[in-house]
Amino acid sequence: MNPKLDRRAVLKLLSLLSAAQLGQPFFSRATGINSKDPKSPNILFIVFDTLSARHVSVYGYNRETTPNLLRFAEKATVYHSHHAGGNYTTPGTSSILTGTYPWSHRAFQLTANVIKGYEDRNIFHEFDGRKYTRIAYTHNSYAHVLLHQFRKDLEGLLPPQALSRWNSQFLDQLPEKDRNAISWAEVALTGAIGEMPTSLFYRLILNSVVRYNWVKGSQEYKDIFPRGIPGLPHLNFFLEDAMDWTYQQVETLPQPYFAYVHLLPPHAPYVTRKEFVDIFMDSWQPPKKPKHIFATDVSPTQLGNFRRLYDEYIAYTDAEFGRLYEKLHKSGKLDNTWIVFTSDHGEMFERGISGHITPTLYESITHVPLIIAAPGQQVRQDIYSLTSCVDLLPTLLHISGQAIPEWTEGIILPPFSQASSDPDRSIFTVEAKENSKWKPLTKSTVAMIKGNYKLIQYKGYSKVPEHHELYDLAIDPEELNNLFKTKPNLAAELKNELTLKLQGINNRYQ
Amino acid sequence: MAINSLNQRIHAQAFRSVFVACLFYVNVWAIIHILRQLPSWLLRMDSWEIFGTVSYLLTAALIESSLLVLLIAFFAILIPSSILKGKFSAQGVMFATISTIGAVGLHYGGVNILAWGLNQFLFTGSLFILTAVGMFFLVARVQRVEIILNSLSQHLTGLSYVYLFIDILAVLIVIIRNV
Numbered sequence: 208m209n210p211k212l213d214r215r216a217v218l219k220l221l222s223l224l225s226a227a228q229l230g231q232p233f234f235s236r237a238t239g240i241n242s243k244d245p246k247s248p249n250i251l252f253i254v255f256d257t258l259s260a261r262h263v264s265v266y267g268y269n270r271e272t273t274p275n276l277l278r279f280a281e282k283a284t285v286y287h288s289h290h291a292g293g294n295y296t297t298p299g300t301s302s303i304l305t306g307t308y309p310w311s312h313r314a315f316q317l318t319a320n321v322i323k324g325y326e327d328r329n330i331f332h333e334f335d336g337r338k339y340t341r342i343a344y345t346h347n348s349y350a351h352v353l354l355h356q357f358r359k360d361l362e363g364l365l366p367p368q369a370l371s372r373w374n375s376q377f378l379d380q381l382p383e384k385d386r387n388a389i390s391w392a393e394v395a396l397t398g399a400i401g402e403m404p405t406s407l408f409y410r411l412i413l414n415s416v417v418r419y420n421w422v423k424g425s426q427e428y429k430d431i432f433p434r435g436i437p438g439l440p441h442l443n444f445f446l447e448d449a450m451d452w453t454y455q456q457v458e459t460l461p462q463p464y465f466a467y468v469h470l471l472p473p474h475a476p477y478v479t480r481k482e483f484v485d486i487f488m489d490s491w492q493p494p495k496k497p498k499h500i501f502a503t504d505v506s507p508t509q510l511g512n513f514r515r516l517y518d519e520y521i522a523y524t525d526a527e528f529g530r531l532y533e534k535l536h537k538s539g540k541l542d543n544t545w546i547v548f549t550s551d552h553g554e555m556f557e558r559g560i561s562g563h564i565t566p567t568l569y570e571s572i573t574h575v576p577l578i579i580a581a582p583g584q585q586v587r588q589d590i591y592s593l594t595s596c597v598d599l600l601p602t603l604l605h606i607s608g609q610a611i612p613e614w615t616e617g618i619i620l621p622p623f624s625q626a627s628s629d630p631d632r633s634i635f636t637v638e639a640k641e642n643s644k645w646k647p648l649t650k651s652t653v654a655m656i657k658g659n660y661k662l663i664q665y666k667g668y669s670k671v672p673e674h675h676e677l678y679d680l681a682i683d684p685e686e687l688n689n690l691f692k693t694k695p696n697l698a699a700e701l702k703n704e705l706t707l708k709l710q711g712i713n714n715r716y717q
Numbered sequence: 718m719a720i721n722s723l724n725q726r727i728h729a730q731a732f733r734s735v736f737v738a739c740l741f742y743v744n745v746w747a748i749i750h751i752l753r754q755l756p757s758w759l760l761r762m763d764s765w766e767i768f769g770t771v772s773y774l775l776t777a778a779l780i781e782s783s784l785l786v787l788l789i790a791f792f793a794i795l796i797p798s799s800i801l802k803g804k805f806s807a808q809g810v811m812f813a814t815i816s817t818i819g820a821v822g823l824h825y826g827g828v829n830i831l832a833w834g835l836n837q838f839l840f841t842g843s844l845f846i847l848t849a850v851g852m853f854f855l856v857a858r859v860q861r862v863e864i865i866l867n868s869l870s871q872h873l874t875g876l877s878y879v880y881l882f883i884d885i886l887a888v889l890i891v892i893i894r895n896v
Contacts, residue, residue: 316761385894388769391762395754395770396777402757405750405774407743407820408781414830415838421831440831643760 247338247463248582249544250603251535253453254303254467255524256296256347257474257563259553260289260574262514262521270487272521275529276578279548283580284588284622290656291552292596294572294638295563296349299551299596300469304329304353306600306615309637310712313644317400318349318390320356322644328614330600331360334465335609342456344370345469346444348390350551354467355386367442370449373424375417376441417441434478434516439471446472446524450531457540463607469551472524475562477516479523487518493557494685500670501566502559514556543582545606547599550575566638568654568663569686573636579620581606590621593656595634633657633704642667647713655705656680662691662701675702727793727805734870735789735809737877739782742817744880747778769894775887782884785813800857807856807863810870815852819845 260266264273265280266287292302293309301314301321305328312321312328321329331341342363343354351367358364366383368374378393397413398404417440424443425435436443453468460466493514495507505513528548535541554563555571563572577594579602597617604611605619621628639651650667659681665674677691677698691698751774758767789809793801801808823830823841856862 319761382895385769385891388766388773388894391758391766391770392773392777395751395774402754403750403824405747405754406777406781407746407817408785409777411820411823411830415833418831418833641760644762645760 246543248607249457249460249463250465250547250607251453251457251544252465252467252547252599252603253528253549254300254345254469255473255528255548255550256350256469256471257552257554258521258524258550258576259555259571260550260576261553261571262518263576265578266576269491269493270489270518272518273525275525275532276548276576278529279532279546279580280578281587282584283546283548283578284584284590286577286579286590286594286620288591288656289549289575289577289594290573290596290634290636291550291575292636294552294565294568294636295640296347296551297353298637298639300347300350300353303549303551303596303599304331304357304467306330306597306612306617308597308616308635309639310635310648310709311616314353315637315639315642316644317640318352318394319644320352320387326356327360328612329357329360330603331357331465331467333600333604333609333612334360334607336360336362338463338609339607340461340464341466342460342464343467343469344449344452346370346438346442346449346471347469347474348393348439348442350469352387352390354469355383358383370452371438371442371444372436372448373420373438373443374441375413375420377413413441431481432478433481433484435476437472437476437478439474444471446470446527450527454531454534457535457544458538462543465603465607470524472527473517473520473554475517475554477513477520479516479519480526483519483522483526485519486522487515494687496557496685496687499558499560499567500674503561505559505561510556510559510561513561517554517556541580541582545582545603546580547603548576548578548580549596549599551596566640566652566665566668568636568638568652570661570680570684573654588622592621592628592630593632593634593658594620597634630658633708635708645716647716648709653705653709655701655708657701657704660697660701661686662698662705664702664705677701727790731806731809732786732790734806734867735813736782736786737874738810738813738870739785739789740779740877740880740884741873742813743778743782743785744775744877744884746817746821747774748880769890772887772890772894775884776891779881779884779888785816789813802857804856804863806870807866808853810866811852811856811862812849814866814869815845815848819848 262268262272263276264271265277265285291299293299293315297317297319298309298315301312302308305312305321305325307328309315312325314321331343334341341361343361344365345351345354346367348367354364376393378389381389394400396404396406397410404410421435421443425432428436437446438444449468449470456466552563553572553575555561555565555569557571560567595617597615598620599617601611601615601617602620602623606623618624634656636654637651639648642648642650653664655662659679661678661680663676665671675691675698676689677694678686678688679690751771758770762770789812792812793805793809856866
């Protein structure tokens with residue numbers, strides 16, 4: 208028996224099953240599809256989780272991590288100062304999908320979803336379902352919680368396990384209907400966010416099964432993935448499968464379509480494919496940075512190793528994106544398709560901090576890539592003005608000829624807007640994992656960038672009741688020289704603007 | 718015939734005693750940790766979502782308790798009746814107790830099974846089996862231990878039935894949420 212054929216059959220079956228579970232077939236609106244205008248452009252929106260622009264060679268990183276992305280960028284618009292809305296999946300993805308900052312949609316805690324009232328304020332809802340076929344997939348269960356919240360505006364939504372090789376999470380098999388409560392129960396049962404599990408035995412047994420599957424899978428595929436098989440502990444997958452699935456959707460979806468594909472790599476664990484193992488065993492060293500007050504117990508040597516593993520995983524991710532792009536390019540599928548390439552947040556290996564679950568908002572975490580290729584675009588364009596992930600919703604609606612809702616906090620990105628970009632515009636990134644969803648922001652970190660200057664405000668932490676940092680990103684892109692005390696007038700002006708902004712936001716929750 | 722043999726080994730009363738112990742241990746652990754985490758849930762979930770989440774967690778506790786007692790009954794069937802000597806109740810409570818102590822030890826010891834190698838699995842498994850066998854013979858030979866375990870189970874009965882009632886309510890809520 209051919210295992211590949213077997214697997215495809217299983218994947219198809221899973222698609223049907225999950226669609227049946229949702230009570231809405233992948234392309235349920237048959238009458239709507241017939242009336243769709245095939246001349247409207249398709250939009251393929253690809254999000255690679257945890258991809259820091261500071262590690263992407265297209266943006267000048269020292270290691271050549273993304274040669275394929277560079278090839279894509281040569282016929283696209285490259286945004287050089289694009290920023291995430293949050294520093295991990297939930298707020299970052301919510302801001303992309305709702306076109307609002309975390310202080311508005313309020314999905315800023317682990318496994319959280321957007322507040323009621325924002326369930327209909329999302330990109331899928333705004334894309335006219337009578338005109339567009341809207342589908343979504345993510346490997347990331349936190350992002351899936353959000354997509355599931357928006358499912359009534361999707362013709363197709365696959366659960367994460369649909370494109371996985373091994374899924375050891377029993378609760379994923381339960382019906383999708385009560386997904387939010389199931390997701391939280393899953394986290395509580397397994398103690399997935401560092402708490403003690405509420406189950407006495409489940410986590411011990413589950414983790415034993417997970418470990419067994421991982422060891423078995425890693426043995427089976429050690430020639431391809433010598434560092435182990437990719438994925439999260441409970442869900443292992445190959446990026447290759449997701450790329451093939453994406454191409455299959457592009458080939459078969461009724462046009463025009465809006466397809467949101469959110470892939471986990473290069474999120475940890477950094478387990479690259481064989482040909483990328485040790486490609487960055489070089490002598491290059493990033494700039495030394497002082498240890499932060501929120502530093503964890505990780506040494507500079509470990510940080511260097513993690514950075515190298517991450518960079519090698521990016522190279523693999525880039526190769527797979529390149530494979531997809533090549534196929535799309537050759538097939539002529541790009542003639543009427545916009546491709547959006549971005550990430551929900553970055554990753555950091557500096558100041559004694561590794562990863563992205565941190566109260567800090569340095570550029571490694573907030574600066575993410577954004578590259579948009581218009582149908583048939585042949586010449587590269589570079590945009591250096593400040594942009595935010597909240598701008599994607601209005602921009603994509605604009606380029607597809609649809610109305611832009613008044614509630615979005617974003618703007619139409621240059622060069623698609625007739626108006627020139629506002630040099631006084633401020634953009635924000637918000638971290639508020641430990642703040643109540645229903646109360647004013649009293650324990651949070653907020654980064655505000657205006658022009659060249661970036662103000663970071665820490666508030667309400669026991670370690671740091673209140674602290675500010677100010678950097679000039681034009682002359683100090685590594686954020687080493689805190690100007691908050693040396694430029695008091697500028698610091699006061701920016702702090703005042705941020706305070707007023709937060710007061711306005713917090714008044715809604717008093 | 719097989720059912721008769723099973724009834725001879727495991728009386729309904731003895732089965733209930735073991736189930737009571739399993740319910741107690743699993744639910745006490747679950748409720749303590751649900752209450753500990755409740756303040757952080759209040760930050761991110763509304764009351765209906767918390768209600769649903771707690772229902773899933775208590776349903777899981779009931780399933781866990783049931784699977785544990787079934788596992789114990791399965792072991793009892795495997796053991797020759799000449800060795801079990803009609804002491805299923807005490808032996809079952811003993812097994813539930815040492816399983817709970819082992820699980821609590823692993824949780825509070827901060828062990829990360831996801832990073833374990835084969836040797837760690839073998840060592841921990843062997844340690845557990847040796848402890849269980851040792852305790853089995855202790856219960857079999859020392860009547861005082863048997864009396865203590867049976868008495869423990871009797872004292873837990875009232876509270877465990879309250880837990881059982883709450884767990885069944887939770888199952889009903891889960892069903893309602895998914896219909």
